[in-house]
Amino acid sequence: MNTPVLTTNALTKRYGKHTALTEATLDIPAGRIVGLVGPNGAGKSTLLALAAGLIRPSSGHIEVLGRTPAADAKQLARVGFVAQDTPVYANLSVADHLKLGEKLNPTWDKAFAAERITRIGLGLDKKAGRLSGGQKAQLALTIAAAKRPELLIFDEPVAALDPLARRALLQNLMELVADIEVSVILSSHLISDVERVCDHLVILAESRVQVAGEIDDLTADHHRLVGPRGSFTELPNGVELISADHTDRQSTLIVHNTNPGPLDLPGAEPIGLEDMVLTYLHRAEGIAVPTLQEAHA
Numbered sequence: 157m158n159t160p161v162l163t164t165n166a167l168t169k170r171y172g173k174h175t176a177l178t179e180a181t182l183d184i185p186a187g188r189i190v191g192l193v194g195p196n197g198a199g200k201s202t203l204l205a206l207a208a209g210l211i212r213p214s215s216g217h218i219e220v221l222g223r224t225p226a227a228d229a230k231q232l233a234r235v236g237f238v239a240q241d242t243p244v245y246a247n248l249s250v251a252d253h254l255k256l257g258e259k260l261n262p263t264w265d266k267a268f269a270a271e272r273i274t275r276i277g278l279g280l281d282k283k284a285g286r287l288s289g290g291q292k293a294q295l296a297l298t299i300a301a302a303k304r305p306e307l308l309i310f311d312e313p314v315a316a317l318d319p320l321a322r323r324a325l326l327q328n329l330m331e332l333v334a335d336i337e338v339s340v341i342l343s344s345h346l347i348s349d350v351e352r353v354c355d356h357l358v359i360l361a362e363s364r365v366q367v368a369g370e371i372d373d374l375t376a377d378h379h380r381l382v383g384p385r386g387s388f389t390e391l392p393n394g395v396e397l398i399s400a401d402h403t404d405r406q407s408t409l410i411v412h413n414t415n416p417g418p419l420d421l422p423g424a425e426p427i428g429l430e431d432m433v434l435t436y437l438h439r440a441e442g443i444a445v446p447t448l449q450e451a452h453a
């Protein structure tokens with residue numbers, strides 16, 4: 157599992173004149189649960205579809221598990237993909253889905269699939285069209301995992317689920333990662349879910365990667381600085397200004413310390429994951445370019 161699960165270099169996807177993904181450069185190690193977060197239209201599904209080999213890049217480079225996505229049958233078998241609406245065949249039963257999975261996938265693990273279906277409590281005879289949204293998602297997850305892929309890709313697996321079904325699915329996903337050696341990339345709007353299950357994060361907004369890395373490192377390296385207005389005149393080298401908010405009396409900065417070791421600035425306090433994500437999303441909207449001191453006092 158030493159080959160990175162996903163490496164991209166200036167990866168770009170255009171639909172006509174519209175650029176859905178702009179020059180994304182990523183290097184994601186194996187063995188992680190990666191959360192891909194960003195607002196509607198950020199380019200999340202586009203990046204995941206490129207990784208699954210469903211679409212081809214307009215320019216730039218992408219490798220999944222060290223190879224071109226969907227290069228051949230062997231590479232296809234290494235990646236499990238669950239699309240946004242967790243598609244299942246409404247007229248087929250749960251058992252039919254398992255039979256189909258077995259027929260279509262040379263690496264199908266029959267005992268694993270049967271055990272998971274029992275554990276989730278899905279009736280084998282039940283038609284998939286009669287399953288709840290949560291059960292459909294669980295069935296889709298089981299089928300993708302029973303291929304025994306090295307990488308599982310999920311496009312918003314929990315978006316349409318109620319909180320209980322969401323929790324059950326994520327719990328199931330975490331159990332699965334503990335049971336079999338698999339890397340996971342999932343997209344989500346829900347930062348709290350990402351915080352609960354993921355250890356690596358990619359923030360995508362306005363078609364661009366805003367920041368990416370291990371969640372523990374990212375939260376350790378982002379800080380809030382609060383001081384009297386005008387007190388911040390310059391930042392040390394390697395400390396990037398992400399956002400700045402100035403009131404009559406005080407300035408609040410969010411900074412990213414890209415230097416090794418802790419940030420040695422008086423009053424610097426860590427920020428949580430949610431604040432960090434929202435800061436990047438606001439920055440990407442480009443409403444105001446942050447400055448250490450407001451241009452117009």
Ligand SMILES: Nc1ncnc2c1ncn2[C@@H]1O[C@H](COP(=O)(O)OP(=O)(O)OP(=O)(O)O)[C@@H](O)[C@H]1O
Binds near residue numbers: 171195199200201203
């Ligand atoms: N097949 C397509 N043809 C034209 N434009 C597309 C196509 N697929 C996506 N887009 C556009 O590319 C942009 C990125 O879409 P994408 O579906 O990747 O975003 P997303 O982050 O997954 O959004 P959401 O959270 O709403 O699913 C959007 O502006 C979308 O309208």
